């Protein structure tokens with residue numbers, strides 16, 4: 161009769177073999193996540209490092225859109241969004257917002273007139289505790305089509321190679337469609353006069369489970385007054401923060417939240433491609449900015465405006481940016497909140 165060759169001692173070793181295998185697989189997963197197995201892969205670490213200026217990041221501050229100012233206000237839903245999304249934030253009613261006006265620069269001390277891109281972060285909370293976080297910019301399209309191209313743009317802009325930008329544009333011709341806006345000297349004189357665009361595409365999910373690809377924009381009630389960067393520069397390096405503080409103290413400022421629905425075939429995975437202007441656009445409510453607060457001690461300081469924090473009824477789409485942004489924002493958030501000593505709150509925590 162054939163005998164099993166395994167002795168009882170061998171069976172006692174099995175648990176250790178299994179444990180070693182589990183630990184080994186976990187180590188490989190960690191190494192992969194850290195990018196050690198594929199040095200060319202784009203990681204959050206590389207993306208965030210790519211944003212840093214030559215002298216290194218401004219410790220304690222956001223690694224991009226570092227200059228900013230907090231506000232509180234409301235979103236008043238008119239109920240029209242509920243046809244597209246079951247998110248409670250679209251049910252007619254008023255919901256609190258904690259937001260932040262900002263400039264697209266890694267330098268918290270940048271002069272306003274040096275920064276073309278202005279941004280807005282908002283966190284809207286509904287009574288059931290769900291949150292909708294969004295970080296938008298005033299540009300009509302994003303300069304590039306995917307996160308790797310964004311990293312390549314950062315690398316080319318920082319390069320000493322005189323051909324770096326030319327080579328980048330050769331590989332990313334969509335960048336040229338961004339230039340007319342970037343180079344225009346028709347800026348506005350106020351954060352209150354800017355539109356803020358999601359640029360990334362998301363899916364609204366309605367009560368029946370049907371998904372609607374959308375982008376959204378906040379459209380200002382204030383009439384834009386155009387100003388050249390040279391003229392803006394004469395008003396002082398921090399004019400935008402001073403102006404919005406005075407303007408909101410004199411009266412609340414309003415924006416309409418407009419949701420644009422894609423037609424079949426519209427590019428949802430590429431924020432460098434605008435959708436045709438005739439797409440269905442729905443006014444879903446009004447954002448009101450009621451109070452400006454300084455960032456240092458304000459309520460937006462420790463918020464990560466991660467665009468993947470969404471209520472049930474809104475999900476990410478095939479757009480590759482939100483996932484890449486989420487990972488990069490988390491890295492930036494973890495760094496800056498661990499560096500509080502480099503950007504201390506005022507001793508009393510009093511409003512400045």
Ligand code: HEM
Pocket residue numbers: 207208211221222223224225228260261262279280281295296297302306307310357358359360431463464465481484485488489492493496
């Ligand atoms: C892969 C592409 C991108 C990367 C790596 C990136 C990186 C970052 C980082 C590191 C921050 C600071 C986060 C924090 O510490 O809280 C930030 C903030 C911000 N980003 Fe991006 N970003 C990307 C794409 C975008 C896009 C497509 C938009 C707009 C459509 C955008 C708009 C903003 C805004 C408005 C803020 C400031 C939010 C706040 O006030 O906290 N970013 N970004």
